Amino acid sequence: MLLVITYSRDARQSLRNICRTHEEIVRRQFGRVALLGETEFAAFQVIRLREKHGEAVQVEQTDPFNEFERVPDPVREAARAYEDRDRAAVPYTAFAAGREFPSPEQMKETEL
8 A cells, every 4th residue: 555644735736636536545533644445546646645745655565464464472461361360450570470472571572
């Protein structure tokens, strides 16, 4: 998908116009941000935005996040167990202490 981020009022208005006029290319829109399908027409619209607004438009190519391919089992299991905990006020660090779940420090240092 193409992630489009706008940083000016004029660029945001142009993005809204594109999203309204060409709904078929829009996957999601969040105000100043939109996800567009990866088609030549979407790329054409994005390039037009960049030509018109320059650095006020940022474009990134994204891949959908598949947690089953990218995230190790222990991290997914820790997230499930933490959300299923008995007391909502327990921070993850305390929850994971003494268990075989990865620590926050360990997860922060490990790239996907």
